[in-house]
Amino acid sequence: MTTLVAGASGATGRKLVEQLLERGEKVKAIVRSPENLPASWQTNPDLEIIKASLLELSNQELQxxxxxxxAIASCLGHNLTLKGVFGKPRRLVTDAVRKLTEAAKANAPEKPVKFVLMNTSGNSNRDLNEPVxxxxxxxxxxxxxxxxxxxxxxxxxDHLRLNLGREDExxxxVAVRPDGLINEEKPSEYEIHPSPIRSAIFDAGKVSRINVAHFMAxxxxxxxxxxxxxxxMPVIYSKEMDPK
Structure with missing residues (x-):
């Protein structure tokens, strides 16, 4: 089975690629700059590295x-720099999701394609009328x-919820909503909830990027x-360890 990963060179995207490879999946990784990727990626026969800016690929190329x-997974996000936050493309994630889903649908797959989006706990799921x-x-x-x-x-x-909905053939x-992201080397225990169990703004929890990648995989x-x-749109938290 083959999974296309967008944003594969990012902090979470890298871990998702590695988690998929550990499970015996074949992976296509779209990256803008492959120079700093792990050396092991270059020789892995189950991994195809596509050097490209996703939004610059034509519909035919994406198809x-x-x-x-x-399956397709998006770990795309904006760089936390002045240019990354306020510069173009301002709809990087939205346009990528739209283009990828349209390309997958144009192939008329025999079975539905799984699309996993890495999102944020700060975004409410309006389908559930979550209390805020x-x-x-x-x-x-x-x-x-x-x-x-x-x-x-x-x-x-919203593109997934409203334009595709739950009945698309x-x-x-699934849109995965991590709370405050931290770095850890290995997966640990984590919790999945349909909605946030704490305020993403005033009482944010924590979840490691490796746990997010593990759940997505x-x-x-x-x-x-x-x-x-x-x-x-499940929300993911790392389980808090009891101090001893």
Whole structure:
């Protein structure tokens, strides 16, 4: 089975590629700059590295890239620099999700393609009418006005929720919402919830990037787990270890 990973050179994208390879998956990794990738990637027969800017690929090129893929994952995000936050493309994630899903649908796959989007716990799932405090609503409203990446994350998830919905015959999807991201070397225990169990603004939890990658890889490779979460926006937290 083959999975296409967009944003494969990012902090979480790298870990997702490695998690998939550990599970025996074949992976196509789209990266803008392959120079700093692990040396082992260059010689792995199960990994194809595509050097490209995703949004610059034509519909025909993306259709060819996705043709033999049973799953697509997006770990794309904006660089935390002035240019990355406020420069173009302001709809990097949204446009990538749209182009990838359209390319996959154009192939008319025999079975629905799994699409896994890495999103954020700061984005509410409006399908569930999740409770959000007035203070958090005010902060989110301010983020929409001042931080283009937040709006991009919302619009990307909205494309899946509203444009594809839960009944699309060619694309099934899950939008994974991590809380505060941290770095860890190995997977640890984590929790998955349909909605946030704490405020993403005023009481954010933590989750390691390797745990997010682990969960995304499990979604892609486990049909049972996929059936449980497809069409939803689960929130992931690393379990807090009891001090001893």
């Amino acid at each position: 060819k890239l996705t043709k033999d893929c049973h 405090s007035f203070a958090q609503k005010c902060v989110i409203g301010l983020l929409r006005l001042t931080l283009p990446p937040h709006v991009d994350n919302e619009k990307a998830a 060619l694309i099934e999807w 499990e979604l892609i490779t486990s049909d049972e787990l996929w059936r449980k979460w497809k069409g939803q």
